[in-house]
Amino acid sequence: MRYINIENIELPKDWEERARKICFFDDFDTLSQEERKERIKTIKGLIEKNSNLWSELKPILAKLSYQKCWYCEMTNLGSNNDVDHFRPKKRIIELKEGHDGYWWLAFEWRNYRFSCEHCNRRRNVETEDGSISSGGKWDNFPILDEDNRAFLPSDSLEKEHPLLLDPINPLDVELLWFDDEGKAVPRISVPDQSSIEYRRACVSIELYHLNHPLRIPERKKIYNRIKRLVLRGNRHYKNLVLNWANSDAQENLKDTVIDLKDLIADDAELSATAKAYIFGFRGKDSVD
Ligand SMILES: [Zn+2]
Incomplete structure (x- = not known):
């Protein structure tokens, strides 16, 4: 919502x-x-x-x-x-x-x-x-x-x-x-x-039947997608920390952030769910 x-x-x-x-x-x-x-x-x-x-x-x-x-x-x-x-x-x-x-x-x-x-x-x-x-x-x-x-x-x-x-x-x-x-x-x-x-x-x-059986898997998909993006983003960030001039790492990190932002855009389905998941990953060193 x-x-x-x-x-x-x-x-x-x-x-x-x-x-x-x-x-x-x-x-x-x-x-x-x-x-x-x-x-x-x-x-x-x-x-x-x-x-x-x-x-x-x-x-x-x-x-x-x-x-x-x-x-x-x-x-x-x-x-x-x-x-x-x-x-x-x-x-x-x-x-x-x-x-x-x-x-x-x-x-x-x-x-x-x-x-x-x-x-x-x-x-x-x-x-x-x-x-x-x-x-x-x-x-x-x-x-x-x-x-x-x-x-x-x-x-x-x-x-x-x-x-x-x-x-x-x-x-x-x-x-x-x-x-x-x-x-x-x-x-x-x-x-x-x-x-x-x-x-x-x-x-x-x-x-509102928010846990309707059709909805739970849709949210789970978003969770998995965000988890993958966060893992990828962390990897690019670590490469950048090793070398701030690494332009590939810069570009990759930028693309990952854009992908995450797309998930919480005004017009994205379940954007509030995506926001909650991204919030949950904040500050975590690992996303196991
Ligand atoms: Zn509805």
Whole structure:
């Protein structure tokens, strides 16, 4: 997961105006309980009929991440990508009853995250050893303290502390790390339930299905590639230390550094994973 700066987005000119017309709730606080129920029902019907509005933004959102899913950082060629509503629009799985979902954010573009179907849609996948790996965010939206859950447009979202890591939050993306076998793990390696950061990383790894059986080997490939490059780079560096005028060694070292930089470039798949692996090799004398 990498930080996505959504402030750079370029929306179609009249998009927000069209969205506001469909999902009107400025007078919601003045409505009676019955009227509120009716309004929510109407808006939910409009949500069903107007999904084209957020689909229209899909290429614009994808452009912000060079077509990579904002959660897993893979392009997942051949699979469908979604515009995920970070706060689910129609229901909350954690609260089977009593919550209508964040319907008032259905047409709020800041609630959209570009996501692959592996991260967004719930599914069970059989692994090589025959066990079942489950994941997919779906309509899950766990928060730290249910007492602070927003139910209405007038409720504060600031008070909610989502457990899911959010790619548009630069602090959140730092909470994920990757082990040498290609698995996503919490960056804070303390299995302490009282650590919120640890818990948030665990919840996100599970719900975004970051350890989907297809992903682990891809990360492992990157690990192996970086290990080879670091070994090669160390060799060239040692040759340079012996003779700083050795132009072959200079060129070779430069090429190796360029190869490493390519792996952490903005448009590289799994660049955050590559960054973590390179970080792990820093200062090590050997890479056995
Ligand atoms: Zn994904």
